[in-house]
Amino acid sequence: MRINRVRYLKGPNYFSYKPTMFIEVDIEDLEFQPSDTILGFNETLVKALPGLEKHTCSIGYEGGFVERLNRGTWMGHILEHVAIELQTAAGIDVKRGKTITGEKPGIYYVTYSYKEAKSGLYSFEAAMEIAGRILKGEKAINAGHYIDQVADLYFKHKLGPSTEAIYDAATQAKVPVQRIGEDSLLRLGTGSRQKFVQATISSQTSNIAVENSCDKQLTKEILKSCGLPVPEGKVATSMEEIFEMAARLGFPLVIKPLNGRQGQGVITNIKNKDELFNVVNCLEQHVDKYILERYYEGNDYRLLVVDDSLIAASLRVPPFIIGNGKDTIQTLIKEENKNPLRGDGHEKAMSKIPLNHIVSCYLEKLDLTLHSVPDKGKIIQVVGNANLSTGGKAIDVTDQVHPTIKNIAVTAAKAIGLDIAGIDFICKDISKPFNNVEMAIIEINAAPGIRMHHFPSEGKKRDVGKAIVDYLFRSREESAIPIISVTGTNGKTTTARLINHFLSKEGVTVGMANSDGVYINNVSVDEGDCSGPVSARKILSNPAVDFAVLETARGGILREGLAFQQCEVGVVTNVTEDHLGIDGIDTFEQLVKLKRLIPEVVMEDGFCILNADDENVAKMADYSNGQIIYTSIDQENPNIRKAISGKMRAWFVDDSGWIVYASQGILLRILPCKEIPITIGGSARHNISNLLQAMAAAYTQGVPLNELKQKALSFTPDADLSKGRFNKQEMKGRTIIVDYAHNVAGMEAIYDTVSDFDKKRVITVLASPGDRKDEDIKNMAYTAAGHTDLIVIKEDDDLRDREQYEVANIIQAACLEKDMIKQQAVVVLNELDAFKKAWELSEPGDMLLFFYTDFDYVNEFFELVGKHQLQ
Incomplete structure (x- = not known):
């Protein structure tokens, strides 16, 4: 047996709202030896840890786990229960666990509760050692040493009783609280409302x-x-x-x-x-x-x-x-x-x-x-x-x-x-x-x-x-800045940028973390994919920030859980098949459950903004305590009609193409879609959907309707306000559109938007992340082949465990299946060289779609064209 990966899911996560250990373990040949086939294993294990007899397991009653042992279960599941029992015996109050079978034989994803990281991980390592000793034939295992070691690690590294009492009281009061470093310093609250406590000295205590x-x-x-x-x-x-x-x-x-x-x-x-x-x-x-x-x-x-x-x-x-x-x-x-x-x-x-x-x-x-x-x-x-x-x-x-x-x-x-x-x-x-x-x-x-x-x-x-x-705080509101969390498959970044734009004004500092950086008052303080909890905490920890707008992607949730326990506003844009087969999220239903975490953590007096045009997103209303606000580009959507008749809030587009806000049964027309730059003359339906959700989120935070109108008209889809999201440039008779679309749904939205544009030919530059399934990569290629005349196939700099040319060859083969010839599906691996090749193959009147990965290559390409270094 060996541990392949360890993750500490500190915040609310796919498995629990509480801290959860995630361990990928390879049980190797034990995959073929369930517990009922290992002579004497079950008896020796239960004798060493009699507390296992009280474990209910999924059966739901005491003794359920032992029943599973005797009936036959696999080592990943056994290690989960032993790790929990070692902590329990050490005086640590933990209960929950779940083991998921991986796609590859012998691979298991073991999850269980923990209170302190070092003792939590050691409990699993000790579980492996105990199991290993029994498998080697030892008939009597004294688990006391392991239990003592778990306890020693726990008490050595946990918060002291005074600090822990304050931490627990803050948690009970729903005041955000975070331990800073390894000692007794706590940050209570977030952003501009945060205060500190060390032991029982507060940031309001006089130094003198x-x-x-x-x-x-x-x-x-x-x-x-x-x-x-x-x-x-x-x-x-x-x-x-x-x-x-x-x-x-x-x-x-x-x-x-x-x-x-x-x-x-x-x-x-x-x-x-x-x-x-x-x-x-x-x-x-x-x-x-x-x-x-x-x-x-x-x-x-x-x-x-x-x-x-x-x-x-x-x-x-x-x-x-x-x-x-x-x-x-x-x-x-x-x-x-x-x-x-x-x-x-x-x-x-x-x-x-x-x-x-x-x-x-x-x-x-x-x-x-x-x-x-x-x-x-x-x-x-x-x-x-x-x-x-x-x-x-x-x-x-x-x-x-x-x-x-x-x-x-x-x-x-x-x-x-x-x-x-x-x-x-x-x-x-x-x-x-x-x-x-x-x-x-x-x-x-x-x-x-x-x-x-x-x-x-x-x-x-x-x-x-x-x-x-x-x-320190008379209420949670005094302690926590509003958090607007945006999740979904596509449109998260654009929606977050729009919300940031709507909230920004003189005297208010908005912090935003999204897929291309961390921004404080629109000044970049970090670059790269910043849609995870590490970047979110940079926003929440910044003492200048009054509002936090956080793009919340699946990868960050799976790596570490959320950076917050609750949010004031949760937005779900849509859910489509993407990134399946990674970290135990193998099915679409599991992906929906993962995205649903954001509605689940919306506060009771908060707002859950759901895209009613996506059936799976609309159903998330059943899991949220917040006030539900539906959005739709179709006024006849059943959830919109129900919201209007029930005098609930809703944002939608009416038959004449106007954005409408509904509340208390009153309908207010806001703006015609075609006049709003981000909608590309009303043709970018996906951006209209993003805009509706952003307006809904900003309005819950007190932005007046008149101000929303002005801000919507001033948000242009260019590299300044919306970098890499349908950025359109006319150069030497060609139309170039740059977008980050990296899955079928995103690509189809772009092709749908440009379908009515004047153009001779469409030339697409395309890659796929290497961590996608082969079938997903093929579907991206099929989508491109159905909408384009020429495809230049590239690969990302980060191959994500693929061999060079592996992804490119899958894309090219799929294009050939759609009756394209090799001259129509050209492979140029480097992204910048692929952009150059597309330009070389183009003629005036053509449209070039650059589905980019690294925006630096986009900038470099435009610079070369601008300097007339490309003909």
């Missing part, structure tokens, strides 16, 4: 406030100046200063690093000089500057403030062990760290208790070491603070906080200038009114951890992540 909070002494001075209670204390840099200050303050004391974080190096309740000496002597090699301050007797509380409101409060309990009379403190800590609720760093609800110099220093205060053996039943605190980062636990007390203490917490956050703050507060009883003698603010923390509030050891969970998201 963060700096102030990191300097503990400065924090105390600011709070004290506002009349807020803080422990008396000073900064010390030497042993001498420490003892001088201790004498002045009196015991008990607290000592901590001046710029410490997460409770590291904090030692509390130092009762005398001897304890102080032991502690400082131990810490000395790790700390340069200390704060020495008065110790307050009481409980340690964390008060969480967001946007001037107390959102959560926790009682923090320092980590401790209970002696058993035989094990050392170190052994007891190690045993406690095996608690499944504890993990490294912040990966789980509680952190492991550290075994480092901080613990040693605290124990030194108690005249103990890590090797001391406490008496049975003796409770020993092992860290000098109650931070979760140092192994403490939290008990929710939000509902117990007295109003006066709430006010103190909010005032403290304001004093420092933090919009999100963690207030460390000491008092004996948080439910009692504030008392400045017995209560004090110990610290104020920027980027406070919210794990303790989401996963308290006891008490009610508090959704601080939601509070932070609600603070």
Whole structure:
């Protein structure tokens, strides 16, 4: 068995709306060995992973997968279930999977859910290894190692609990959210409405406030100046200063690093000089500057403030062990760290208790070491603070906080200038009114951890992540720029360009990604085929963009899924047979389902614009939550008539050739088609269809009808506004038309448009992408042969795994089948040379159709003609 390809489908995709792993696997000779023919395989596999017995599979009930195993299924399907089970056993909540049989024997496309990429892929690699070991004859497989490795990878690379809580809250609120890099930076929102959060610092958090909070002494001075209670204390840099200050303050004391974080190096309740000496002597090699301050007797509380409101409060309990009379403190800590609720760093609800110099220093205060053996039943605190980062636990007390203490917490956050703050507060009883003698603010923390509030050891969970998201955005509309996504087989680029043209105006920045580039306010920032998710994200991530117009092609959806979870407007132009036989999309029905993804992700208050002239597109209305807007070049189309009678929105062309907008039963005539340049005098029916959908999309986004009229009349099908889409030039008595049509439907639309043009002969320059099926390539050739007098056959620079001349020979042979002779179907492989040959064969009065692949060759050709270098 071997893996041929791996794809991480991060956004909504053909298989699921959630992240999906796509793996092309070759099971080789196992293609001829279904599971019921492999002696002992099923029993050993289920024994190694008993959770497989709960898998329902397509049968729909528990035990369904095992039933399939015993009845006989293939290794691709088995690997899918094992990969899911390894993740599930590792504590990762995944369920869905699907395996598709490839066209070639032994090839399977395995898809399954994943939460984190590295653990998701490893689960499949581990599944292959487990299966391989069983096939080699091993009778007992311990899957624990593989499960542990999946878990380790997952917790190592996933978001930390605080960031994850914000991520989940944003997702729940339908606020677009994206992890940036490998750490804890999140982008919330899109385009000009985006904001950032790192841990719990937001892009609205004051930098100077963060700096102030990191300097503990400065924090105390600011709070004290506002009349807020803080422990008396000073900064010390030497042993001498420490003892001088201790004498002045009196015991008990607290000592901590001046710029410490997460409770590291904090030692509390130092009762005398001897304890102080032991502690400082131990810490000395790790700390340069200390704060020495008065110790307050009481409980340690964390008060969480967001946007001037107390959102959560926790009682923090320092980590401790209970002696058993035989094990050392170190052994007891190690045993406690095996608690499944504890993990490294912040990966789980509680952190492991550290075994480092901080613990040693605290124990030194108690005249103990890590090797001391406490008496049975003796409770020993092992860290000098109650931070979760140092192994403490939290008990929710939000509902117990007295109003006066709430006010103190909010005032403290304001004093420092933090919009999100963690207030460390000491008092004996948080439910009692504030008392400045017995209560004090110990610290104020920027980027406070919210794990303790989401996963308290006891008490009610508090959704601080939601509070932070609600603070940043009052609604999804505040967070997300409108996305207009255009999909289909043909016309996507023209429709996207028209929408971009209609939306563009002074003071509004439109971002567009399509098949020839990425544009911000019509300035190209990237070139090439940019109709996939990578380019879409460039638009959605740009802080200047107010509207996103995204051409969404099949290839990008299959490679990575969508770049967005939902869109405000979804447009489907048409669906015709194209690119079949690639990536498991073998049938027309599968292609329709793929294109249908865009209607499926339209928001409930969004708009789904469907070409009613395409029956398969019109049926997509049943799968969309958005308001349906049909378009048609025929006013008698049944869906148009139904929309008008139902007082729905619709755009269509009436019998007199005018574009009409229907709404609430009222019909408004907009423009005659023949006056609009993109319609080529009304003859380019495919462009009329594109125009209707573009006008419909722009109107939903507030572009007035009068403005739509003006913009429609100003959009010309030239290389500036519509590069490579029916660009027409008259040169030396010839008419040259350049278009990107690369399938039968696109070619027929062009031939239909030029059918009434005055011309002597039609000369077509034609190629086909190499990844098409032979039959599709032949059909393109048949179409050209039926409409043209001469064909110059070229090949693309990228042969897409074909041999040179392979595609050209298929086209030429198909042309000869249509009674053309070789002089009428000439092969010239290079695209520019093919254009030159067509020109050489032409005469004044001829029409030349250049179905191009690379527009640079088109420009070079026109330059040669313009310089009279071609006769």
